[in-house]
Amino acid sequence: MKKIYYILFVFCSITTLFAQKKVSVKQADALFKSRSYVKAAEAYEQLPQSKQVLQNLGDSYYYNFQMTSAVKAYGQLFFSHKDSVKKDVFFRYANALKGTKDFDKGDAIMTEYIGFEQNTPKFMKNITRNTPNSFKLQMMSKNKTNGDFGISFYGDKVTFASLRNGGEKNAYGWNDRPYLDLFSATVSSDGQLTKVEPFSDVINTKKHESNATFSADLKTMYFNRSGEKQNKIGDEKVAMIKIYKAELVNGKWANVTMLPFSSDSYSVEHPFLTKDGKKLYFASDMPGSLGSFDIYVVDVNEDGTYSQPRNLGETINTNQREQFPFLTEDGTLYFASDGHQGNGNLDVFMAMKLSDTEFDKPLNLGSTINSEMDDFNFILDEKTGKGYFASNRTGDDNLYTFTQEENKLQYLVEGEVRDMKSMQLLPGSTVKLFNEAGELLEEVVVGKDGSFTFNTEPNKKYKIMAFKDFYIPAEATFDTSQKGKVYIDLQMKVESYYDAEDIINKKDDGTVLIELENIYFDLDKWNIKPQAAEVLNVLLGILKKYPYMEIEIGSHTDSRASDMYNLRLSNKRAASALEYLVQNGIDRKRLRSIGYGETKPLIICPKNDCTEAEHAANRRCTFMILK
Template sequence: MNFVKYIISTFLIFMFSGVLIAQEKRLMRADENFRRYAFVDARKIYLDVAEKGYASADLFKKIGDSYYFNGQLEKSVVWYEKLVKEYSDDLDTEYLFRYAQSLKSIKQYDEADQIMQMFYNITNTDQRAVYFVSTRDYLRFIEMQSGKFTLKKISINSSFSDYAPSFDNLGNLVFASSRGSYRSVSKVIHEWNEMPFLDLYKSDIINEKDELGQAKKLKGKINTKFHESSTSFSSDGQIVYFTRNNFTKKKLKSDANGTILLKLYRARLEGSKWVDIEELPFNSEEYSVAHPALTADGKYLYFASDMPDTRGLSDLYKVEVFPDGTFGEPINLGDKINTEGRETFPYISNSGRLYFASDGHVGLGGLDIFVTVPEEGTFSIPYNIGKPVNSSEDDFSFVLNEETKIGYFSSNRKGGKGNDDIYSFKQIDELITTCRQYVSGVITEDLTGVVLPNSNVILLDNDGNEIEKTISNDKGVYSFNVECEESYIIRALKDNYNPSEDILLTNTALEYTHKVPLQLSKGGLNNKEILPGDDLAKVLDLQIIYFDLDKSFIRPDAEIELQKIIAAMKEYLEIKIDVRSHTDSRAPDSYNLALSERRAKSTIKYIVERGGIDPSRITGRGYGESSLVNECDNTTNCNEKQHQENRRSEFILLE
């Protein structure tokens, strides 16, 4: 894959400690090539050394990387496999991720998932690992998402690299291509993959079938003897933003390590030529800024960069463009979009949807294209747009005309004419861009496991408000639709049984079903003689409502039991209760009395506010340490479990 897609950090520089002295000079020369991203030249030496029997973790890393960062992931598999199997004791976890991505390129998804599980076990805070764990059924979702586009090969592709399509203001296709002849300016850049330098071309749409005319270079000073790529045009067509190597005022510059990076530039149209080339003020000599995407109203410019606050190899940013043409400060799009991997090639559609390429979000292999929709000043979680746009190879630089539903993207998949090709597509169906989840379970009797059909099942929000209710079918099964990243209470009720609840916390997995079985115990208030003074918790066989030491907040385990109290009070409207809260014997008596009062108030507040119970039906107060249930008073040495038994609330029936 082309150099401009893979400007990477200097962490790829590895010190090679040779054992075979005869190979040291060759390896030093190869390391120098590798440091300059001349992967092809470096690889020739590394492969020759490996064939002569030399083996080391460093060697396997570099051979694998020389393929991986050139978009030849299928060829990196064997070397990463050697690395993981033979040098697992001292392995940089990043190579587990690269190995998993490479396995996906040859469609070995089960094996890739096993490696990603290893990756998660070691580095479970890595966003890529978190996304993997939360979307284990990603292949099923991608299948559901697939088929929304039909693809078509286009005539403008060459035997070289063609990619980064964009629309000008008239809807014509502008793209980058290395179809020009080889030039002997410098080998620092094109040694990456032995491709010529890139220039910008335009191909006019010549008929109603959106067929393209002959590709012609953009006129003016926009093309140079170095790389130009990825354009974005203003709505009036008078301004273009584009990516170029760090080449300003006829001077080629590099960072402290001698690497030529990427910068964003702006040009103005004068007649048919692009003039007044200027670089943008947030560029740097020490990091890359590339791949511009201007919003339809021209107020914001999105781009990719590896600037200092980047999460991974490259992140997506936006910057405000003021009416006078000046800029605000770049803003990172945050962890919902950016990962420790590569997020690159953003595109903002007229409706405000953000399309981008990523290998950090879970996909089919290499770079996949994702879409995220605007919501309340930010963006939703990203959604893989599925096959056939995405494949096990690198797929990137997606653009779409939302009126015609016609667009373009680039890929290095097999079957193309060159290194990278541009593909045309027609969108034929709407993408899934909402996070939908489901919850289902079976209602059974707790002791016997007997299925309980015709049970009432209620879905409540986190505040105890009823959202929806259903009845379990003849197999005891219930189901609800739920939203992602929300908290719910699920309650089951049946005559002659105690109510049962469970708390559900949904995640970000797409099209995911949560399994929440509920068990009901024999009991309930039907056919039971209950008298004033009885403890409702005991009548309903509830777990004791405990509190943490010196605390009055409602614990999660207590919430479940309190929901059962609430359910009983909603079912039997004549019930009134007195909440009696207690402490253990530690701390002074006066302090414990005040603590128990806070516990009683906290319990009452929960029942009233979260359960919607009329406050006139519930009273309560604290009793401090005056009603211990065991011998653990001030004179007795008890363990924590024994003290815990006294930190409780009771629910005494008044009528």
């Protein structure tokens, strides 16, 4: 979002710098620290492009969602200083790239940030197919620059925050735009905001007001207001966002009081009151938060007091932003996040309620509602399937109405890949989906959470196989003959070769060897003798038992004779062993032979003076598992 309602409200005290022709780094930094990002960007554009100037310039554009300009500044920063750039800048650069729809580069930067592979287009395609609902959208105002957001239900009306009273309030330093006020409106039959009226001056002040929520009888209102005074937080002076309560007395709003868990040291924002009035959800960056903003809940007691805020925990909250909570009567939580995997920047997610502060794993609502920019403030009328949300996908914050429709019939299969012995997740595993004829339909490489998802068709039979290097593939079959939606949870447990077979061992250097008796060749010969055949037959049995195993046959000589002679001889012996396996039914594609000559002796003799026994030990074949 281009506004500060999801972070800290900060107030600009520097207004005269640009009357000067020259700007110093000190002046630009002062603007940046006061979060006057528009003026800060103008100042940094005039300065030599050092590492700090480029980072602050990129951040100034990023925080005002001028993504094209942010990408340009970050791009120069990464070109010249990537090795010393802090990790959090990787996150912002990746989202800026996604905001310009450069998903290839954005995913590459995000992969470096989180440490496992990202593929946003593929993820969004899969998740959009598998979400319970799709959405039809319509913008609620013909004026796309009103800065509307923060919508909530208000009886048969709605309330929202807007810049519409722009002429009555001073410009706000963050984005050089007016302060926010709260308005009520009626939604017309064609989805437009009509009969728009501001709340009274008791609610709307010279500060920001936004995000109202109401009791069922509409006599109690909670809303956001920015703080009256600025407090020094680190190097910055900022005014925090607070939650206030107002009461309707004789048809007018009165008795405006700040909630006790609001603070001058952190922000509390985006309140949502449950229909029974017993719980108030909100977002905050208070001490103990997992990320920049987390979602919390407090109990609203009958005597008007509040419990201590409770964090909703790691299932919902990440090390980034979680904001704009909304709960339906059935306990489904909708919220915005840029920490869970999504399309880039804030996306809307849903999570089913399990208990007071526990929710199921969040589900991205897909690309029928989420864009590459910020999408947030989702509210829903469960009875009609209609609702509203906000997005800055057009460059400014705007409100949208949506109609929620059930997704077409889906047959969803998902699961996890784990080590059979340790039960640890195995990120990096490959999972393949086959049809009844054995044809490969789709394959995925699972991410950090070890999970996979496939969308299938009705009345079909399928097989899933999970692969991991040095592991025995696991497989499962299923069919989609049932009526309606099918959810299949498969725990794919793969066993490592070295756990399954005594003669297979993992070495300290990570290599996995099949340890067999040594194969002996006559002097200067490479043909397979009966004793060698017996050993290779054991290997043959292993390869037939595990048809996806791939190996390297390595041949080694002692140090006698010349280097070239030994290299040629070892290559011939390794190739001879390979051909024996091929002649006995093993696919050549599963085998690789290599002669090492005397380059990798098992025993290194002092002054190269080996005994006959040591020479014999160095003349050996090794069988290393590749896959």
